[in-house]
Amino acid sequence: MPNIRLGLDLYGGDNAPESTIQGAIFAIENYLPENAEIHLFGEAEGIGEKVAKYKNIRVIKAENQIDNNTKPIQVRRLPESSIYKGCLGLANKEIDAFISAGNTGALLAGGTFISGRLPGIKRPALALALPAKNNKIKILVDAGANAEVKPEFFYDFARIGIAYSKFMGTEDPKIAIMNIGTEEEKGSNLVKEASKILKENNLNYVGYREGRDIFNDDYDVALTDGFTGNMMLKTIEGTSYYIVDELKEIINRSSIFTKIGALMMKKALKGLKGKIDYRQYGGTFFLGVNGILVKAHGSSDPKAIANALNVAYKAVENKLIDNILI
Amino acid sequence: MPNIRLGLDLYGGDNAPESTIQGAIFAIENYLPENAEIHLFGEAEGIGEKVAKYKNIRVIKAENQIDNNTKPIQVRRLPESSIYKGCLGLANKEIDAFISAGNTGALLAGGTFISGRLPGIKRPALALALPAKNNKIKILVDAGANAEVKPEFFYDFARIGIAYSKFMGTEDPKIAIMNIGTEEEKGSNLVKEASKILKENNLNYVGYREGRDIFNDDYDVALTDGFTGNMMLKTIEGTSYYIVDELKEIINRSSIFTKIGALMMKKALKGLKGKIDYRQYGGTFFLGVNGILVKAHGSSDPKAIANALNVAYKAVENKLIDNILI
Numbered sequence: 267m268p269n270i271r272l273g274l275d276l277y278g279g280d281n282a283p284e285s286t287i288q289g290a291i292f293a294i295e296n297y298l299p300e301n302a303e304i305h306l307f308g309e310a311e312g313i314g315e316k317v318a319k320y321k322n323i324r325v326i327k328a329e330n331q332i333d334n335n336t337k338p339i340q341v342r343r344l345p346e347s348s349i350y351k352g353c354l355g356l357a358n359k360e361i362d363a364f365i366s367a368g369n370t371g372a373l374l375a376g377g378t379f380i381s382g383r384l385p386g387i388k389r390p391a392l393a394l395a396l397p398a399k400n401n402k403i404k405i406l407v408d409a410g411a412n413a414e415v416k417p418e419f420f421y422d423f424a425r426i427g428i429a430y431s432k433f434m435g436t437e438d439p440k441i442a443i444m445n446i447g448t449e450e451e452k453g454s455n456l457v458k459e460a461s462k463i464l465k466e467n468n469l470n471y472v473g474y475r476e477g478r479d480i481f482n483d484d485y486d487v488a489l490t491d492g493f494t495g496n497m498m499l500k501t502i503e504g505t506s507y508y509i510v511d512e513l514k515e516i517i518n519r520s521s522i523f524t525k526i527g528a529l530m531m532k533k534a535l536k537g538l539k540g541k542i543d544y545r546q547y548g549g550t551f552f553l554g555v556n557g558i559l560v561k562a563h564g565s566s567d568p569k570a571i572a573n574a575l576n577v578a579y580k581a582v583e584n585k586l587i588d589n590i591l592i
Numbered sequence: 593m594p595n596i597r598l599g600l601d602l603y604g605g606d607n608a609p610e611s612t613i614q615g616a617i618f619a620i621e622n623y624l625p626e627n628a629e630i631h632l633f634g635e636a637e638g639i640g641e642k643v644a645k646y647k648n649i650r651v652i653k654a655e656n657q658i659d660n661n662t663k664p665i666q667v668r669r670l671p672e673s674s675i676y677k678g679c680l681g682l683a684n685k686e687i688d689a690f691i692s693a694g695n696t697g698a699l700l701a702g703g704t705f706i707s708g709r710l711p712g713i714k715r716p717a718l719a720l721a722l723p724a725k726n727n728k729i730k731i732l733v734d735a736g737a738n739a740e741v742k743p744e745f746f747y748d749f750a751r752i753g754i755a756y757s758k759f760m761g762t763e764d765p766k767i768a769i770m771n772i773g774t775e776e777e778k779g780s781n782l783v784k785e786a787s788k789i790l791k792e793n794n795l796n797y798v799g800y801r802e803g804r805d806i807f808n809d810d811y812d813v814a815l816t817d818g819f820t821g822n823m824m825l826k827t828i829e830g831t832s833y834y835i836v837d838e839l840k841e842i843i844n845r846s847s848i849f850t851k852i853g854a855l856m857m858k859k860a861l862k863g864l865k866g867k868i869d870y871r872q873y874g875g876t877f878f879l880g881v882n883g884i885l886v887k888a889h890g891s892s893d894p895k896a897i898a899n900a901l902n903v904a905y906k907a908v909e910n911k912l913i914d915n916i917l918i
Contacts, residue, residue, distance in 0.1 A: 337777065399834070410772055413780040446736055446822040451663065454739040454819050477826030481834040490823075493780050496772040497820050498827045500803025505831040505868075508725070508807040512867050516860045523856045530853025534842045541838050542831075 269301045270582045272575055273352045273361035276308025277330045278368030279566050283310040286367070287317065289571025294320050297576040304575065305361055307348040326351065332368060334564075338375035349373055353380035356557030363558035363578035367566045374411050377555040384590060389419045390554030391492065392561070393430045394499065397541060402483040405431045405439070410496030411552065417459030420489055424469055426553040427487035429589035433581060438470055439486035444494065445474035456491065464489075506542045549577035553590060558582055595627045596908045598901055599678045599687035602634025603656045604694030605892050609636040612693070613643065615897025620646050623902040630901065631687055633674040652677065658694060660890075664701035675699055679706035682883030689884035689904035693892045700737050703881040710916060715745045716880030717818065718887065719756045720825065723867060725809040731757045731765070732806075732814045736822030737878065743785035746815055750795055752879040753813035755915035759907060764796055765812035770820060771800035782817065790815075832868045875903035879916060884908055 274290055276283045290304045298304075306317070307328040317323040328348035332341065344350050352364040353376035364381075366373050374392075383390055391408035398404040407427040412419065424441050431439035443461055445453040452474065464471040472485050477498060480488060490498065513535075517528045528535070552559040558581045562574040581587075600616055602609045616630045624630075632643070633654040643649040657673040658666075670676050678690040679702035690707075692699050700718075709716055717734035724730040733753040738745065750767050757765035769787055771779040778800065790797040798811050803824060806814060816824065839861075843854045854861070878885040884907045888900040907913075 399837070413772060444823060446739060446819055446826075477823040477828075478830035478833070480827055480830045482830075493772055494820055494823050497770060497803040497816075498823055500772075501806055501824045501827045502803075502831050504804035504806045504808075505828050506835065507804070509832065509835050509864065509868055511725070513860070513864050516863045516867070517857070520857075520860050524860045527853040527856025528860070530849045531843070531846075531857060534839070534846050534850045534854070537842045538835065538839050541842070542835055 267301050269303050270579055271303045271305055271361040271363075272578050273305045273307055273326075273355050273364040274571070274575065275348045275352055275364070275366035275368055276306050276310060276313070276328070277332070277348050278366040279562065279564050279571075281565070281567060282367065283308060283313070285566060285568050286571055287313060288568035289566070289575065290323055291317065291320065292568050293572035293575040294322055297572055298322075298579055302579055305355070307352045307355075326355075328352075332372050334369055336369055336372050338371040341372045341375045342379055349376045350380060353377055353559075356381040356555070356559065361557070362582040363560065365560040365562055365571070365574045365578050367562035367564055367571065367574075370410070370561055373559070373561055374552055377552045377559045381555040381557055381559065384554055384556060384587065386591065387422050387554040389415075389422050390552055391419075391423050391426055392495075392550060393426050393553050394550045395430070395434060396480070396502070398481050399483040402486070403431070403434045403436070404480070405434070405487045406495055406499060407487065407489055408492040408495045409499050409550065410492045412492035415456065415491035415493075417456055417463055420460035421463055421467060422554060423489045424464060424467075424471075424487070425590050427489060428469070429586055430551065430553065431486045432589055433584055433586045436486045440470050440472045440484070441487040441489060442472050442475040442485040444480075444488050444490040444498070445476065448474045448476060460489070510539065549574050549581075551581065551586075553586075558586060593627050595629050596905055597629045597631060597687040597689075598904050599631045599633055599652075599681050599690035600897070600901065601674045601678055601690070601692035601694055602632050602636060602639070602654070603658070603674050604692035605888065605890050605897075607891070607893060608693065609634060609639070611892060611894050612897055613639060614894035615892070615901065616649055617643065617646065618894050619898035619901040620648055623898055624648075624905055628905055631681070633678045633681075652681075654678075658698050660695055662695055662698050664697040667698045667701045668705055675702045676706060679703055679885075682707040682881070682885065687883070688908040689886060691886040691888055691897070691900045691904050693888035693890055693897065693900075696736075696887055699885070699887055700878055703878045703885045707881040707883055707885065710880055710882060710913065712917065713748050713880040715741075715748050716878055717745075717749050717752055718821075718876055719752050719879050720876045721756070721760060722806070722828070724807050728809040728812070729757070729760045729762070730806070730812060730814055731760070732816070732821055732825060734816065734818040734821050735825050735876065736818045738818035741782065741817035741819075743782055743789055746786035747789055747793060748880060749815045750790060750793075750797075750813070751916050753815060754795070755912055756877065756879065757812045758915055759910055759912045762812045766796050766798045766810070767813040767815060768798050768801040768811040770806075770814050770816040770824070771802065774800045774802060786815070836865065875900050875907075877907065877912075879912075884912065
């Protein structure tokens with residue numbers, strides 16, 4: 267089996283470069299098989315020493331030129347930046363995957379304009395795995411890449427979502443369009459047109475679903491424009507945090523019996539927290555570009571970076587991209 | 593003080609007409625002062641007998657012609673229906689408020705085309721109160737009335753949201769536009785244009801907020817198009833139910849100690865459920881039309897109907913509508 271080459275943006279994220287270096291080492295030591303190579307894009311003091319003993323980690327020269335204030339449009343003018351070089355590495359097939367915890371907009375621009383789109387894909391999209399009832403997995407596309415969307419983009423989103431869902435183990439994924447009602451005549455012109463297009467193509471399309479159905483297990487892929495998708499995703503996040511905070515608050519104000527009860531339930535509450543944290547359910551892929559592009563969360567710690575490397579490795583190994591083109 | 597006349601759709605909702613009759617009686621007996629009149633729009637066997645002893649409840653003849661399959665456009669052709677008659681009652685000032693737990697689309701169409709819009713309002717919108725951190729209240733506009741929105745509608749949404757927020761006790765409500773990022777250049781063309789309009793007008797506009805900020809207490813009114821607003825609202829609902837279900841599931845599978853813990857925490861968990869149930873935080877108003885129009889939840893029980901009557905009464909008493917026009 268050929269080596270799988272995973273590019274990693276040394277500078278991406280709030281805790282970089284320390285978290286990315288440690289994440290790469292953690293992944294090599296715990297997750298990745300022999301044929302995995304990590305290409306660290308960037309320079310940091312003493313980095314050579316830190317990774318010297320890992321023959322599967324190499325350092326690629328790149329500069330720290332992109333931060334959270336960098337505008338997407340600027341990336342093309344920063345050819346020495348780690349994101350530019352990583353995305354170029356995908357285009358040139360020097361690496362099979364690129365992972366970054368850095369500026370999302372910059373990474374999406376790099377993927378689209380430097381890595382380049384796959385043939386037949388008009389709009390790459392952010393695809394993300396969420397938990398669903400009965401231990402199922404739901405794929406959400408587009409989770410925020412395209413704020414302005416035309417109906418025909420939904421066909422790309424559908425193929426991206428289906429490929430990701432299959433990668434996560436679903437055999438014949440059912441796809442649905444997120445809408446403000448399930449009846450035929452409900453919703454915006456965008457979703458109505460998109461629905462027609464999905465019906466015309468031979469996809470396993472099951473119709474509209476509402477926001478309250480996002481965790482239901484009767485469909486596998488939730489399709490939406492990037493604006494709505496991002497609003498939904500972050501609303502889930504906001505609601506989860508709010509509920510956990512309120513529960514803590516209620517317990518704090520409660521009687522000693524409630525507090526003892528909470529203590530006895532501690533493990534269950536921790537399990538709940540794990541259950542609703544979508545970050546553990548897979549990676550956030552920017553799919554539809556040349557190569558596997560993974561967006562790790564900005565606040566990633568070494569373990570989260572290692573997880574992202576692991577999921578990228580599996581996506582390459584299982585040919586996630588080939589599935590988009592079928 | 594003049595009488596406040598509250599119209600109530602006898603047929604609206606899954607449990608009608610029994611729940612609406614009982615709700616009207618419950619409201620008269622428990623919530624409403626002497627000067628409240630309830631006008632029940634509809635006929636049901638024996639209804640006269642049931643309400644005969646309440647001098648503040650009267651029955652207005654209307655027919656049960658609208659169900660969940662009725663299309664909004666059909667309402668105008670059903671002049672004997674309870675929704676048509678109620679909305680016409682608002683236009684003719686025969687009632688001050690109209691409450692229905694029936695077909696939302698039909699009610700919005702009735703409000704817009706039969707009650708009529710307030711002068712200076714282009715687009716009435718659904719406005720709804722959500723909980724926020726530190727026991728604050730957040731108003732969400734538009735929660736689903738307008739799926740297709742132009743930037744200038746946000747000015748109407750802002751005035752509607754401010755009026756509702758003041759009604760809920762906030763002195764100088766801060767308004768924000770929901771967006772997929774907080775930086776100036778982020779988001780769709782719609783929100784960018786809307787943001788300009790709000791800046792130009794002398795409103796207490798504090799900029800963009802993201803989906804994850806929906807429960808934050810640094811702003812009071814969340815503005816969005818009706819498609820996004822409805823998706824957010826129902827995503828909150830879906831997430832809340834999912835979390836509560838998962839927690840139950842985890843407890844069920846847990847040790848006897850966790851179960852005892854859960855038992856001891858029972859009251860706290862019930863408090864949580866009350867806290868996250870937005871239905872208790874006010875009503876869902878369709879604002880911008882002539883008169884107070886309240887949408888009660890389709891599955892309303894008598895107590896929910898009574899709550900809706902109560903909130904409608906207070907909205908009339910506190911001149912919620914006059915505040916929109918300032």
